[in-house]
Amino acid sequence: MTEWTPTTCMRCAVGCGHLQQGYTNHYGLDTVRGDASHPVNRGLACQRGIDETANPDGKWLTRPLIREEGTLVPTSWETAIGTVVSCVEDALAESSDGVAVLGSGQQTNEAAYALGKLARGGFGTRYYDANTTLCMASAVTAYYQAFGSDAPPPTYEDIPDARTHVVWGANPAVAHPVMYRWIADSASDDDGELIVVDPVESETVDDADLHAQVDPGTDLAFARAVLAQIVADDAVDREFVAEATTGFEATVDSLPAVEEATETAGVPVETVERVADAMTDSTLVYWGMGVNQSVQGTATSRALIDLCLATGNVRPGSGPFSLTGQANSMGTRVCSSKGTWPGQREFTDPEQRRTVADAWDVPRDRLPDDPGPGPVGIVDAVADGPPEVCWTVATNPVAGMPDAS
Ligand code: SF4
Numbered sequence: 001m002t003e004w005t006p007t008t009c010m011r012c013a014v015g016c017g018h019l020q021q022g023y024t025n026h027y028g029l030d031t032v033r034g035d036a037s038h039p040v041n042r043g044l045a046c047q048r049g050i051d052e053t054a055n056p057d058g059k060w061l062t063r064p065l066i067r068e069e070g071t072l073v074p075t076s077w078e079t080a081i082g083t084v085v086s087c088v089e090d091a092l093a094e095s096s097d098g099v100a101v102l103g104s105g106q107q108t109n110e111a112a113y114a115l116g117k118l119a120r121g122g123f124g125t126r127y128y129d130a131n132t133t134l135c136m137a138s139a140v141t142a143y144y145q146a147f148g149s150d151a152p153p154p155t156y157e158d159i160p161d162a163r164t165h166v167v168w169g170a171n172p173a174v175a176h177p178v179m180y181r182w183i184a185d186s187a188s189d190d191d192g193e194l195i196v197v198d199p200v201e202s203e204t205v206d207d208a209d210l211h212a213q214v215d216p217g218t219d220l221a222f223a224r225a226v227l228a229q230i231v232a233d234d235a236v237d238r239e240f241v242a243e244a245t246t247g248f249e250a251t252v253d254s255l256p257a258v259e260e261a262t263e264t265a266g267v268p269v270e271t272v273e274r275v276a277d278a279m280t281d282s283t284l285v286y287w288g289m290g291v292n293q294s295v296q297g298t299a300t301s302r303a304l305i306d307l308c309l310a311t312g313n314v315r316p317g318s319g320p321f322s323l324t325g326q327a328n329s330m331g332t333r334v335c336s337s338k339g340t341w342p343g344q345r346e347f348t349d350p351e352q353r354r355t356v357a358d359a360w361d362v363p364r365d366r367l368p369d370d371p372g373p374g375p376v377g378i379v380d381a382v383a384d385g386p387p388e389v390c391w392t393v394a395t396n397p398v399a400g401m402p403d404a405s
Helices: 047-054 077-094 109-123 137-147 156-161 177-187 219-232 238-244 248-253 258-265 269-278 297-310 329-335 350-360 375-384
Strands: 005-008 017-022 029-034 065-068 071-074 099-103 128-130 164-168 193-197 210-212 283-287 319-322 389-392
Touching: 017 047, 029 047, 065 077, 077 099, 077 389, 099 109, 099 375, 109 128, 109 329, 109 350, 128 375, 137 297, 156 177, 164 177, 164 269, 177 193, 193 269, 210 269, 219 258, 219 269, 219 297, 238 297, 248 297, 258 269, 283 297, 297 319
Parallel strands: 099 128, 099 389, 164 193, 164 283, 193 210, 283 319
Antiparallel strands: 005 017, 017 029, 065 071
């Protein structure tokens, strides 16, 4: 066997640290296990992560392939790299937007940073994004609107300190199993509580102290009902709201009557009262694709953030905590130079642009003026121009885009 190699499990958004040991006499992995020194999983790893990492569905790609007469055939690295360089140079000769680049939440921070540096500082293209702003577009937009930057304020370290854990439109018991251990451990404390908001009786519901079984498509109505109840209960953290928010009264004025909204959501008023009351404790609100991937996804994500802001739950041990689908969606969004420059530097700020260009040692005017379209707009542009070359990294837009057929 080869030496143990530390790496990251890419099978779900937890991104556990793994140790891998390869075969010495042929390609592939002999043993995969959790890394005890990793802060997220502390040696744990789920069976799916182990199995799918060691034995992925499909063949290992061990050589570059090039299409010849309609068929992909193995080629040398020299030929492959030469072909890529030549295509990219031809496309960039026309315009810096001649190349589109699509990254992925399967990349490490370092890989995402390097790809962004190449796309923005090397090519200078506007047509650059990752699939992470596709599945998470609602949460991304909501964070920008609420906080001016794209990232959930809490970290895993906040989970043990929270008392109320509200899981909304997600099933972390199955989809994020190692992270769910953190949540379940904290919620099982004497003063802990697990509330699940979901039309589905999921595996996470099996452990819940309260299941708010809203009707499908009514998450926004339920969230607004809870905020209306918090206002009615005079449970708003007025000091925090005055200090850290704007527009709160306008938000309150826009709220529906509790009874009306609960009727829309298909739950009894008592359920709303219970959730509103629980949120007066330190609360983490986790939400997943059940919220994000909806025509009301951004509004519902905003409503969940509003719940946290109204109750002062943007402090240690609390906060809005969207759950991604891939191991490093968040790292990609923070490091990749898409909506902001690395380190959440504002994209259009001249000083930040100067800092980035100087650090990369590239002409400042090579950086595109605006972040460009998202993944769907990029794929549309690849069809219609100007990009002539599309470089994808660990993503499959042909399968993943809406209306892919
Ligand atoms: S919880 Fe997720 S990241 Fe961790 S081992 Fe399982 S699949 Fe991999």
